[in-house]
Amino acid sequence: MRKVLAVAFVLLCGCGKPVGEGDTAACADVSADSASVPACPNLYDTATPTVDIAVDGQRAAMASGSRALAAGDAAGAGTDQVYGAGRDDVVAVTAGMPDGITVWQSADSVWMTPAVGDITGDGVPDLLIGAPGSDEGVGQVIVLAGPVTRLRTWDDNPITVKGADTTAFGSAPQVGDATGDGALDLLVTDGNASGALVSLFAGPVDVDTDLGAAVATWSEDSPDGASSYGSAATGLLTDLDGDGIDDVVLFDAASSSVPVRSGCDSDSPGAIGVFDGPAAGGSYWLGDADALLFGAVNRAFFGFSVTGGDVDGDGYGDLLVSGYGANWHPELQLLVGPIRAGASPVAEFEVGVSGVVNSIGDLDGDGHADVIASAGDTAFDTGDPSGPEVDAWYGPFAGSYGVLPDGCTYAADARWVDSTGLSFGNAVLAADLTHSGRGTLAVGSSAADGTGVIDLWSGQ
Numbered sequence: 001m002r003k004v005l006a007v008a009f010v011l012l013c014g015c016g017k018p019v020g021e022g023d024t025a026a027c028a029d030v031s032a033d034s035a036s037v038p039a040c041p042n043l044y045d046t047a048t049p050t051v052d053i054a055v056d057g058q059r060a061a062m063a064s065g066s067r068a069l070a071a072g073d074a075a076g077a078g079t080d081q082v083y084g085a086g087r088d089d090v091v092a093v094t095a096g097m098p099d100g101i102t103v104w105q106s107a108d109s110v111w112m113t114p115a116v117g118d119i120t121g122d123g124v125p126d127l128l129i130g131a132p133g134s135d136e137g138v139g140q141v142i143v144l145a146g147p148v149t150r151l152r153t154w155d156d157n158p159i160t161v162k163g164a165d166t167t168a169f170g171s172a173p174q175v176g177d178a179t180g181d182g183a184l185d186l187l188v189t190d191g192n193a194s195g196a197l198v199s200l201f202a203g204p205v206d207v208d209t210d211l212g213a214a215v216a217t218w219s220e221d222s223p224d225g226a227s228s229y230g231s232a233a234t235g236l237l238t239d240l241d242g243d244g245i246d247d248v249v250l251f252d253a254a255s256s257s258v259p260v261r262s263g264c265d266s267d268s269p270g271a272i273g274v275f276d277g278p279a280a281g282g283s284y285w286l287g288d289a290d291a292l293l294f295g296a297v298n299r300a301f302f303g304f305s306v307t308g309g310d311v312d313g314d315g316y317g318d319l320l321v322s323g324y325g326a327n328w329h330p331e332l333q334l335l336v337g338p339i340r341a342g343a344s345p346v347a348e349f350e351v352g353v354s355g356v357v358n359s360i361g362d363l364d365g366d367g368h369a370d371v372i373a374s375a376g377d378t379a380f381d382t383g384d385p386s387g388p389e390v391d392a393w394y395g396p397f398a399g400s401y402g403v404l405p406d407g408c409t410y411a412a413d414a415r416w417v418d419s420t421g422l423s424f425g426n427a428v429l430a431a432d433l434t435h436s437g438r439g440t441l442a443v444g445s446s447a448a449d450g451t452g453v454i455d456l457w458s459g460q
């Protein structure tokens with residue numbers, strides 16, 4: 001696959017403040033003096049990905065979203081693999097495995113999302129495949145017990161966790177210890193349930209099970225059904241308060257800031273609810289959250305996507321939240337844990353046409369986590385090669401980073417651009433595959449002919 005070396009710059013125009021109308025003149029001046037702008041320290045050769053494989057043959061594209069890629073050692077290899085999912089196949093790739101291997105093929109042709117974790121409790125990481133809409137619309141998470149080193153089929157008796165007469169159960173499976181007993185648990189989103197339902201299955205999950213086995217559920221609806229913050233919640237597991245127990249985060253970009261019945265909201269600031277672990281059995285709604293945050297403006301769509309990770313390295317998990325800023329530009333907000341009501345971002349990243357697809361990882365190996373976002377094709381960003389792009393900012397972070405008004409250069413530390421017609425950056429993931437301290441960037445893309453591609457840029 002041919003790629004164009006990105007021309008990216010570090011913008012040094014004193015823009016360590018929120019970007020707004022008042023910044024236009026100052027930034028335009030800096031842009032006009034391009035000779036003073038140093039070249040971007042791009043550590044990766046965008047022309048030569050180390051792995052470049054097709055995901056789905058000719059049938060379907062690479063799945064979109066932050067969770068279409070996952071990393072872990074489900075193969076039992078001692079180093080991690082990247083798992084990518086489309087509608088038909090789930091493949092494993094890693095540096096030194098140039099062709100990758102297909103580990104699962106779906107007859108249902110539904111969009112799948114992978115996750116890796118020892119959900120069966122035998123000490124060996126497993127591969128989990130979220131497959132909403134599969135099994136005649138019931139939806140399920142399929143667990144392939146590790147080590148997974150070849151194509152698995154139903155003859156291998158995978159473990160299934162099934163929904164109940166809906167089509168969206170199985171979205172974005174999450175593995176973590178939410179109950180605090182040391183065993184990893186499974187969090188599953190069902191986007192078609194009334195009010196959307198996020199369900200926790202206590203690990204180990206080593207036999208077929210269904211929705212009735214969930215030990216706890218979360219939704220945006222009040223127990224009496226009279227109130228709701230919205231109807232499109234997604235669940236995330238991450239440890240925000242540093243107690244070693246994963247906390248449940250519920251997010252919905254279309255959520256209202258006041259409890260109304262679903263469909264009545266016109267503001268859509270978006271909402272994030274944090275439920276401190278350990279999770280106790282029962283049913284919860286957004287009004288029960290230990291911390292409830294909303295977007296700062298109407299139609300901020302705060303929480304299009306939420307990615308967890310310890311960005312500032314203080315032992316508390318942090319959240320990277322996508323939405324729209326006050327200037328109506330897509331942005332990512334970095335909220336640092338522990339997160340309490342009223343928390344405000346410590347850094348903001350303005351991101352092309354979308355920041356929904358993003359990741360956290362240390363790409364340059366300096367010990368500081370970096371932020372990676374798929375920015376789409378920023379046609380307004382004059383001076384850049386044409387084509388969709390993936391951008392990275394290297395931590396530590398404070399202040400604002402972003403796309404500035406007309407005449408200014410897009411400020412990212414590194415950029416990967418594709419001009420070959422791919423829908424480049426459907427999925428991005430930064431992961432330390434070799435446990436060396438320096439991450440590998442994985443980018444999942446779709447081509448016009450319906451094929452999918454995963455590229456890896458090794459950090460070694």
Ligand SMILES: [Ca+2]
Nearest residue numbers: 177179181183
């Ligand atoms: Ca547990």
Ligand SMILES: [Ca+2]
Nearest residue numbers: 239241245247
């Ligand atoms: Ca916790």
Ligand SMILES: [Ca+2]
Nearest residue numbers: 310312314316
């Ligand atoms: Ca932190």
Ligand SMILES: [Ca+2]
Nearest residue numbers: 362364366368
């Ligand atoms: Ca770094």
